[in-house]
Amino acid sequence: MTETIGTPWMWAVFAAFVVTALVVDILLLERKGSRRVTLREAAWWSALWVALSLVFAGLLWWYLDAEHGRAVANLKTTEFLTGYLVEKSLAVDNIFVFLMLFSYFAVPLRYQRRVLIYGIVGAIVLRAAMILGGAWLIARFHWVLYLFGAFLLVTGIKMWVFADNKPDLEANPVLRWLRAHLRITPQFHEERFFVTKDGVRWATPLFVVMVMVGVTDVVFAVDSIPAIFAITLDPFIVLTSNVFAILGLRAMYFLLAGFAGRFHLLSYGLALILIFIGVKMLIADFYKIPVFVSLAVVAAVLAAAMILSLVVKPGGRAQEDAR
Template sequence: MLEVSGLAWAATIGVIVLLLALDLIVAAARPHRVGFREAVLWSVFYIAVAIAFGVVFWMLAGSQFGIEYFSGYIVEKSLSVDNLFVFVIIMTTFSVPEEHQHKVLTFGIVLALIMRGIFIAVGATLLNAFSFMFLLFGLLLLFTAVQLFRHRDEDPDVEDNAVVKGARRLFPVTDEYHGGRLFARIDGKRFATPLFIVLVAIGGIDLLFALDSIPAVFGVTSEAFIVFAANAFALLGLRALFFLVKGLLDRLVYLSAGLAVILAFIGVKLILHWLHVDIAPGVPEIPTPLSLGVIVGILVIVTVASLVKTRNDPAATAHPGSLRASRKKADEGAS
């Protein structure tokens, strides 16, 4: 079991808070369109920070926990690419001005970190108290994998999100953006701006993704510190990655199918672990190094196959996938 001191927790959280503060300061001080060169530099910076943390952690905690961190980071990074698909859909649906996309993404990442921190604390507590939670998490991932594979060629309906609907019922919303403000006062009446609805939409989507990603990374490691660090460092680079690859996302046509396979694989790993611990010690477990190899292999195959597909068929377009059929698809099926 990994022993993490309060000082180590404080130092890790401190680094993450400083990086978030840097993002917020840049977003607030100079709203602008993020270009390709800037996105590359920020992406390299965040990946370098995540790797440096992993190397130091490996040296201090040992190879086993080091492998678990890098495995968790890769899992979360791959799942975060699916987040990017949905972010693109949200930005397009609400026509977010390019100079405010930086701010929206940064606040979205802050919301995601807060929600995932809560899920990690709850998940770790449940796993420590009830070993059968490994079975429940495994079944949840298998269900998610099946649903994602079934609806891999669909886009989630952002407007149909329950959180977005609730926000629209609570606040009247203006038709136009008012700079970078979330609320505006018109004729003495307080209105929410579309930017507020965008933040609500991203927060709601982040909540759904947390329900998948947290059990997935617990399938790689049961250490709450590693789960938190892997999630945090994967999410910190999400803003820069959005601006770097948003023009390339349409080419990853097999990504949703690949993520479904990864989630199913981790689900099986969790169920085997539960069987090994609670039912029969003779049941084999999937070692973490093998998990890392399988996950990386799937991502490489998916990426290469997607690029070959779009090269031979330029009309092919990627979709983030959905956990349920969209209203449009349902209407088409009924007609």
């Protein structure tokens, strides 16, 4: 396994924290039933998850500074923050796909929370397995990093070229397979995934949406896992930055749901980030881009994409010119 700063007790404490966070989230979900999440609640929970991530970074720096010295503490904490920012930015793109799915299937807001929490649990399990598998591969076959870099470079270019294209869900092979092999009710049955009618079991549209969200998680994991390995090869930093980015996904979804159209240039920013990370991996044996430089580039590109999205309207005209 790749060398890591994570000790057994650090892995155990982090696992306990994740399980506790998910249990609390699920219990709150059950308690509130199908009541819709307000913007105020979403903002509060989003701020809480970001704050917890920063607290974790602070505790990590404090522990490493005492155990391994200031240089290691600064490096590993910067790796965590860079990885967290990259994964969080990719998660925003993931959220926009969720919005498209919920809009396409006309899922009421009050029914969306259960799908999201199951999707988050699945994403954590999936990414943990992929991260451990990726770390094992890299430790034994260093050339895999070049494949990751090439993949990210191609993915970033494709994302840039097709940034304005909306996916055609009607042609989606997974959705077509589900419709061909399942009995699907025409309407929702509250938050239920299956119902029985006259002794026959039917899937509800909410189950179909949950499957599509799971498939989306797989697609985005394939992009995000190579991206984080470009920042650090430490499995503990890779997993913690990924999980912290995912844990706040549900709250961030409801926070951004009303602003999705405002950040129309974000896909271009994410494309540039993936291209940068892909190049970083491909030239690693010739020149290692410092982690703090990667953090600055990712933050600057994201900020520019979001600011330009607010200034420039879709179609290229500035807000002032459109008045």
